Amino acid sequence: MRALRRARPRGLRARLLTAFILVTVLGAAAAAWSGAGSAGAALLSSHRERTTGAVTGGITAVAPQLTYPPDREALDRLRRAVGGDTLVTFGGLASTGGFDTALITDELRAAVRGGRRPASQRVTAQGRAQLLVGTPVMLTAPDGSRTPSGIEVYTLRDLAAVEREVDALALAAVATSAAALPLSVLLALLAARSVLRPVRDLRDTAGALAAGDLGARAEPRGADELADLAVAVNEMASSLQESMAAMERMRADARRFAADVSHELRTPLSTLTAVMEVLESSSADMDEDSRESARMAIGETHRLVRLVEDLMEVSRFDAGTALxxxxxxxxxxxxxxxxxxxxxxxxxxxxxxxxxxxxxxxxxxxxxxxxxxxxxxxxxxxxxxxxxxxxxxxxxxxxxxxxxxxxxxxxxxxxxxxxxxxxxxxxxxxxxxxxxxxxxxxxxxxxxxxxxxxxxxxxxxxxxxxxxxxxxxx
The missing domain is CATH 3.30.565.10 (Histidine kinase-like ATPase, C-terminal domain)
Incomplete structure (x- = not known):
């Protein structure tokens, strides 16, 4: 399973090409094989009709000259008239001429005895495909009615010529499927190019936006879903650009405000620090509560000075002026x-x-x-x-x-x-x-x-x- 997942095409282009080629080739192959199958069935049906007609014609030519009930000689005459590997039976009599009676299936024998028309079956004899045709010999009364005479005729006809024609049709189907491959590849490339071009444009636009180029935009092409997506991406990029510009302005204002406030506080803080130093030097003459308050004021003043100095340093880093x-x-x-x-x-x-x-x-x-x-x-x-x-x-x-x-x-x-x-x-x-x-x-x-x-x-x-x-x- 892992090897199959690794072999599966990953890129959108590869998957689109693979799917298009498979659909085209499989469609052409299905159509070709369907046509070949239909043509092969038509050939077999035509051959069956010709063979049945030939057998019926031979029987019709000889049947009026036969005596009824027929003897062995009459059955032989009928077999020779039909020709080929033929078996003629009437009750217990049979004229075989080397015919293999085991080829006659119960289904074919029942169809011949129970019907008034010829029946056929495809069999394999001596390693070759052959058509076994069975037909009853009918008796025609003066009033035109037809009744089975009890005579049954079974004959074999070689299907080698028909098989060769069917194989030629199958080969033509394979050639048609193979010929469809380069055409399907060309059509797939054209389809992939038209579909993937807007996708590549969107990818490039997204990459430019991710890299910080907020002015990047995708050009909508056509009026399909990809064009709608390109319009949506452009609107998103415009909104993002406006938001980032507003945020940058606010950040710049905040940096400038911190720098201005820090700068403005330096002078009063310098004065306040000097006062705190004087207060610290005279704190020894104060009572305990006043001395504690003075120490707290001095500590907070030093902390405020440190904060202002750090803010000024940060503002220099933000402004890119640190040396x-x-x-x-x-x-x-x-x-x-x-x-x-x-x-x-x-x-x-x-x-x-x-x-x-x-x-x-x-x-x-x-x-x-x-x-x-x-x-x-x-x-x-x-x-x-x-x-x-x-x-x-x-x-x-x-x-x-x-x-x-x-x-x-x-x-x-x-x-x-x-x-x-x-x-x-x-x-x-x-x-x-x-x-x-x-x-x-x-x-x-x-x-x-x-x-x-x-x-x-x-x-x-x-x-x-x-x-x-x-x-x-x-």
Whole structure:
């Protein structure tokens, strides 16, 4: 069954051609065989009538000269008049002339004795097809009535000539079927071309739409169902193009709004930050409640500043204006500098061989590392480990922790903006944009950032390729 399914034509063109050719050839073969069968039956019937007529004529020529009841000599005369392999019987008398009486079946004998007309049957004698004709000899009274005389005549006639004619008709039927094959192939190709051309146009249009060319349209041909389908596809494409244009305008407006708001907030936030620094320096002279309120205000101000900075960074990525300023960077040294500057050196294990130097944007690499390690420390569990491995054509930096890991439903969305895996954790020190910014920085370098669950924690892999020379932006 599997082999049959593999051998079955799969393409629409192949299936259409196969079906058309099969229908045409089978139709021609059926018509040819039907004609050959009808012609063969007509030939056999004509031969039977000629043979029966010849037998009847021979009997008619001799019957008036016979004495009744006939003796053996009369039966012999009648047999010689009919000719060929003939058997003439009357009661217990028979004139055989070498005729094989076993060829006469009970059905034929009953038909001859019970009827007034000749009967025939096709038999095989001596390995050849022959026609066995049986007929009763009738007595005609002066008033014209006819009664059976009791004399029965059975004769054999060779069917070889008729068989040859029937075989010739069968061969002609085969030749007709074979001749229909190239014509059916030509007709199938023409039909497939006319049917499949609109299908190919629709396929090409669908492929162009899938590739992002929302202006692609199919040209309706004719007034059939495929033309209606082409019109429906064009209407769908127009609706999709309008929807995508509207969505793109909304996305552009949202990006511009976020960038404008972030830019406008920088100045008041700078002022507010300065005030918070003054407030923080004088918090020692406050009472406990005021000091706690001041610490909360300072923390929220820092969080707001971080959020605005991250929003501005995201807006630069969205607008395509983020720049790379590359320089030779020792990746192991960059990892250790990132941990030391943030006070994480004693909380994080590092396995980073020295001497792995790539052209990178040091500031953006620091942002990625700070986001990954900070997330591992906040949401994971010790030990947090950073591993650096040399790759063929680049480097891989892996950050792992021993925390609860990443659930299956979390993995596809872990890099989404403002996504929180724990819905009850509504407020965190981060902006909710850190992982997206980290991945955007990795891709700006031509690399990527991926997340996985190890079964005993979370793992983030940063892969960065080697760069041949300085590159200032993308």
């Amino acid at each position: 790379l300023r590359t320089e030779p960077v020792d990746v192991a040294a960059a990892v250790r500098d990132c941990l030391r500057l943030r006070g994480w050196a004693d909380r994080v294990e590092v396995a980073a061989p020295a001497g792995i130097v790539l052209r990178l944007d040091r500031r953006r690499l620091d942002v990625v590392l700070a986001n990954l390690v900070g997330n591992a420390l906040r949401h994971g569990a010790p030990p947090v480990r950073v591993e650096v491995h040399r790759l063929a054509g680049g480097v891989r930096v892996g950050v792992t922790d021993a925390g609860p890991g990443l659930a299956r439903d979390v993995l596809p969305r872990v890099f989404d903006r403002f996504y929180k895996a724990d819905g009850s954790r509504t407020r965190t020190p981060g902006s909710g944009l850190g992982l997206e910014i980290a991945r955007a920085n990795a891709r700006l370098h031509g690399g990527d950032l991926t997340a996985a669950d190890t079964g005993s924690g979370a793992r983030f892999d940063l892969v960065l390729p080697e760069r041949d020379g300085p590159e200032e932006g993308r």
